[in-house]
Amino acid sequence: MTRLYRAVLRDPAAPISIRLRRTFSEWVERKGFPPPGAARAMVEAEAGRARLAMERRGDCGRYTLDEPDGEGHLRTRVTYAESVPGMTGWVIVTVDRHEGREPERQRREPYRSGRREPERRERQERHEPAVVSVPGFLPAYLRTARISDGGIQVEDGPVVLDEEGMDRFVPVMTEPRRRMPILVLSVDPQNPEAARARADYLAGAVTGAGLVVRLADLRAQNRFNKAMGRELGVFGGGIRTYLAPFDPAEERHPRRHPPMGAAMIRDQGDAALDRIVVGAVGDTVRRDLPADVQRTLHVVYRVLAGRADLSEIAEAARRPAKTDSAREELRRRMMTMTRRPAPAPAAGTGEAGPVSTGSAGKQGPPSPDKATVITENEETEETEQDEETRKNEETGRSGEVLSGGGGPLSGVEQIAQVVADMVVKELRGDLDAALGLATSSQASAGDLARVLRELHTLGAHLSGLRDVVAERRGEAILADEEGDRPAAEAGSLREEYRLLTEEYAEAVTSARKLTERVRWLEGRLAAAGQPVYGVPEETPVFEPASLVAVLVEARESLRHIVVGDTDGAAARLDLDHPAQSRTWAAKAWDSLRALEDFARARSGGEFSGGFYEWCSHGSSGRLTIPTGMLSMRESKSVVTRAKFSDRRTFAVPPEVNPGGQVLMESHVKLRSVGYPAPRMYFHDDSGGATGKIWIGYLGEHLPNTRTN
Numbered sequence: 001m002t003r004l005y006r007a008v009l010r011d012p013a014a015p016i017s018i019r020l021r022r023t024f025s026e027w028v029e030r031k032g033f034p035p036p037g038a039a040r041a042m043v044e045a046e047a048g049r050a051r052l053a054m055e056r057r058g059d060c061g062r063y064t065l066d067e068p069d070g071e072g073h074l075r076t077r078v079t080y081a082e083s084v085p086g087m088t089g090w091v092i093v094t095v096d097r098h099e100g101r102e103p104e105r106q107r108r109e110p111y112r113s114g115r116r117e118p119e120r121r122e123r124q125e126r127h128e129p130a131v132v133s134v135p136g137f138l139p140a141y142l143r144t145a146r147i148s149d150g151g152i153q154v155e156d157g158p159v160v161l162d163e164e165g166m167d168r169f170v171p172v173m174t175e176p177r178r179r180m181p182i183l184v185l186s187v188d189p190q191n192p193e194a195a196r197a198r199a200d201y202l203a204g205a206v207t208g209a210g211l212v213v214r215l216a217d218l219r220a221q222n223r224f225n226k227a228m229g230r231e232l233g234v235f236g237g238g239i240r241t242y243l244a245p246f247d248p249a250e251e252r253h254p255r256r257h258p259p260m261g262a263a264m265i266r267d268q269g270d271a272a273l274d275r276i277v278v279g280a281v282g283d284t285v286r287r288d289l290p291a292d293v294q295r296t297l298h299v300v301y302r303v304l305a306g307r308a309d310l311s312e313i314a315e316a317a318r319r320p321a322k323t324d325s326a327r328e329e330l331r332r333r334m335m336t337m338t339r340r341p342a343p344a345p346a347a348g349t350g351e352a353g354p355v356s357t358g359s360a361g362k363q364g365p366p367s368p369d370k371a372t373v374i375t376e377n378e379e380t381e382e383t384e385q386d387e388e389t390r391k392n393e394e395t396g397r398s399g400e401v402l403s404g405g406g407g408p409l410s411g412v413e414q415i416a417q418v419v420a421d422m423v424v425k426e427l428r429g430d431l432d433a434a435l436g437l438a439t440s441s442q443a444s445a446g447d448l449a450r451v452l453r454e455l456h457t458l459g460a461h462l463s464g465l466r467d468v469v470a471e472r473r474g475e476a477i478l479a480d481e482e483g484d485r486p487a488a489e490a491g492s493l494r495e496e497y498r499l500l501t502e503e504y505a506e507a508v509t510s511a512r513k514l515t516e517r518v519r520w521l522e523g524r525l526a527a528a529g530q531p532v533y534g535v536p537e538e539t540p541v542f543e544p545a546s547l548v549a550v551l552v553e554a555r556e557s558l559r560h561i562v563v564g565d566t567d568g569a570a571a572r573l574d575l576d577h578p579a580q581s582r583t584w585a586a587k588a589w590d591s592l593r594a595l596e597d598f599a600r601a602r603s604g605g606e607f608s609g610g611f612y613e614w615c616s617h618g619s620s621g622r623l624t625i626p627t628g629m630l631s632m633r634e635s636k637s638v639v640t641r642a643k644f645s646d647r648r649t650f651a652v653p654p655e656v657n658p659g660g661q662v663l664m665e666s667h668v669k670l671r672s673v674g675y676p677a678p679r680m681y682f683h684d685d686s687g688g689a690t691g692k693i694w695i696g697y698l699g700e701h702l703p704n705t706r707t708n
Contacts, residue, residue, distance in 0.1 A: 004074075005095035005134065006285045007208030008179065008293060009154060010088045013145035016080050017061060020091060020141060021054070024063055024078060027137035028052055031067075058310040059084070060300045072099040076135050081300050087292045087317035088150075093135060093208060134207045142208070150290060151177030151244075154208060158185075158199035162216040166223050169213070178244045179287055181280045185214045186605075187221050188237030188262055195237065198265070201273055202239075210280040230617070236605025237262030239273075241280055255621025261604015263691065292317055544585035546574045547678075547698060554592050560599035560692050561592055564650055569699025573678055584670045584678050588698060590625055591668045591680060595693045597623040599684075603691030611666070611684060625668070634665040637705050644704055648681060650696025655689040664696045676700035 013019075025036050032047035036054055043054040051066045059082035067074045075096045083089035139156040141147075147154050152172050161169055173182055183202055188194045195214055203212040215221045215234075225233030231254040234240040240259040251257075258279060265272045289297065295316040302308035542557075544550045547570035551563050574581045598614045601607040601622075607614060612632050615624040638644040645663055652662045662683050670678040681697040 002097045002099070003094060003285050004097055005093070005209060005281055007091075007093045007138070007154075008149065008284075008289060009091045009093070009142075009208060010148045010150050011080075011091055011145055012083060012088050014083055014089065015059075016082055016089050016091065017056060017059075019144040020078070020080055021056075021061075023137040023141040023144065024054075026140070027135070028065060030136070055304055057303055060303055060310075060313065062300075062304055069097060072097060074098075078135075079297070079300060081296055081313060084314040084317050086314070087296060090290075090293050090296075091141075091147075092289075092293070092297070093138065095135065134205065134209075138208045149178065149180045151175040151179065152211065154180070155203070155211060156207060158203040158212040158214050160216050161213050161220055161224070163220045163223050166220065166227065170227050173242055174247050176245060178246075179284065179290075180210050181244065181283050182211045182213060182242045183239060183276065183280060184224070184234050184242065185212070185239050186234045186237060186262075187215055187218055190237065190262075190266075198239070198273060201270065202277065205273075205277040206280050209284040232257065234259060235608075237265065238605045239265065239276060241276060241283075243283055253621065259604075259606045261601070261606050263604045295319055542589065544582070544589045546581055547571075547585050547588060548574055550585050550589045550592065551698065553589070554695075558592060558596040560596050560603065560686065561695060562690075562692050563695045564697070566695065566698045569697060573676065573700060577676065580671075587625075587629070587670045588668070588678075588680055590623075591629070591670075592695075594623045594625045595682065599686035599691065599693045602686040608687075628672070629669050630666075631669060632666045635704070639663070639665065644702075647702045648697075650681065650683075650694075652683060652685075652694050652696075653690070656683065656685050656694065662694075662696075664694075 021036075021038065029035055031050065033045050033050075033052050036043040036045070036052075041056055043052070045052045049068045053064045055062055061080055063076075063078040065076040067076075075094075075098060077094050077096070078091065080091040081087075081089060142154055142156040152175055172178070183206065185195045185199050185202075199212050199214040202210075206212065215224055221235060225235060227248070228234075229248045229251075232240075232242075232248050232251060238259055238261045240257060242257045246257070260272060260276060288294070296313050299308055299312050299316045303310060303313065542553050544553070548567060551567060551570055554561050555563050573584065577584075594615065595611065598607070598611050601614075602609075609617075610632070612627060612630055614622070615630065616627050634648065638648070648665065649661050649663045651660060654660060656662060664681040664683045666682055666684065668680040668682070670680065678699060679697070679701055680695065681702075683694040683696065685692055685694060
């Protein structure tokens with residue numbers, strides 16, 4: 001069984017059953033079923049090879065519709081429970097695909113493939129999920145009352161947001177109880193009407209499982225992006241999915257809220273929109289049910305099966321949620337490290353007396369022979385005073401514990417230092433275990449353990465390699481100063497230096513492979529429930545062995561990079577410096593991939609700055625290089641003198657420059673100093689007509705005023 005759709009709706013307007021049964025019945029009647037009788041508690045019917053069952057008992061019920069689909073069947077299930085004290089009424093709508101043979105009662109005639117079978121087979125071959133149609137009764141049902149997902153209202157169509165409504169909408173996005181994703185469509189400057197059609201398409205595909213919002217105009221878009229911040233906006237006809245929970249001020253992983261650029265949407269059409277739908281619906285499918293719904297859902301099933309009484313639903317709703325055993329154990333361990341201060345001596349005695357836990361003047365319960373009258377307001381006020389006193393006492397105890405019994409600490413920095421020391425000394429094992437458990441939910445424990453071992457081993461090897469190189473260099477310098485080392489030993493040192501250089505190149509290659517693996521794991525963790533369809537667990541990593549190999553791979557795999565005629569200059573570096581070329585190749589490949597990622601984002605309207613800004617404000621989901629490797633301008637003496645500027649002028653197509661050439665000042669320094677100090681020159685047209693980065697040169701340092 002594969003779950004394709006789920007919506008969890010809160011309906012406070014009683015009774016739910018009448019409105020839900022009416023809209024659901026109208027939907028199945030359009031499918032050929034006879035009108036279900038409203039007076040019957042159990043309805044079963046068949047239409048062709050489809051089967052319907054509708055049952056209710058008191059304040060809860062369940063509807064099940066089975067329809068043939070390819071070699072299996074689709075099951076739409078609607079379960080509901082009316083509001084009870086302590087819980088708002090809820091409706092759960094799910095659509096599941098059951099593979100294999102059809103249910104027993106449906107196998108009355110030979111199977112015939114439905115109209116959706118070819119499309120389903122094609123998606124399976126491409127390892128893509130099918131986009132399931134939203135159950136047809138949902139839009140009509142959502143219009144019967146003010147229905148929410150627990151935090152925000154669920155709409156039956158797209159919402160148009162103008163500048164005036166922005167102040168009311170931003171709190172909706174940051175609502176902590178929100179569960180469903182919000183899809184925001186920006187203004188498409190090339191086709192203003194396109195956003196309207198896309199919004200209608202998306203709203204129809206995610207009804208009940210997501211909220212679609214279309215920005216009315218550029219003023220609304222600018223104000224929205226200002227409220228979201230630099231890396232969380234949407235513009236240029238793009239669409240962004242904002243998952244829950246969401247707070248733009250504290251979001252550390254902007255790519256957790258995936259954007260899609262206008263260029264991809266224009267190129268792929270509905271297929272690109274379907275990817276957004278799959279991501280949004282998949283997020284709701286994988287979310288846990290709210291605690292009160294989880295507690296009452298099982299009771300509803302038992303009530304419908306006749307094994308429980310209706311009163312048990314209300315009892316389950318009032319029942320407190322179970323405490324997470326792992327969190328409770330961690331809290332208990334932390335509490336055992338605290339020591340309560342010794343009771344203060346009682347007044348007039350030398351012994352410790354009881355410590356009052358109430359407000360001033362309260363020494364315990366009132367004497368039984370005295371009449372006590374407490375109004376409701378007085379009782380509430382007294383309870384609040386007790387609570388405040390208890391918090392003050394706990395704060396005081398915490399201060400004494402942190403200070404080691406020598407009095408409360410003063411100053412935030414001092415307290416923070418003591419807390420940090422306590423965590424490192426006492427809770428390091430627990431934190432490591434918790435991190436291991438968290439990561440193991442996204443990848444196998446064996447893979448993560450292997451990655452950690454390799455990282456530690458690599459770190460040790462690099463540290464040792466650095467020490468050996470430093471030691472040998474010192475010995476060589478000392479030998480030169482003393483002048484008494486034999487020539488044979490100097491030759492040995494040169495050979496050892498060559499080997500160490502090769503080992504360092506190997507270490508760089510291993511580090512790049514591990515970085516790719518860690519980046520993949522970080523992407524899975526940052527997704528926080530995002531469905532990952534058709535992506536293998538490990539993608540083969542290109543290992544650049546030479547600069548020429550990097551150019552070949554870039555031409556084949558990087559769509560937004562165009563490499564010019566620079567193979568000869570790169571080949572000369574490979575032949576003249578075979579040991580160092582592997583290191584330069586790794587840096588060049590990382591730079592090209594960062595340029596590819598930047599060009600994709602900028603051409604798609606996801607980023608508006610330059611490559612330097614892209615790298616200087618990097619995030620976990622963004623490929624960058626250190627800004628120290630970048631130089632976006634050449635010196636005035638180089639640009640103004642023809643013998644230097646001509647060497648930096650390279651061919652480009654007429655779409656970039658009608659003259660067919662452009663002076664490329666921006667370059668990547670594969671080695672900052674020394675000889676030959678390779679450089680890679682490029683021209684950024686990602687925001688222009690081609691939407692690409694043009695590589696003009698990759699080779700040794702070009703001549704300038706300081707070269708001979």
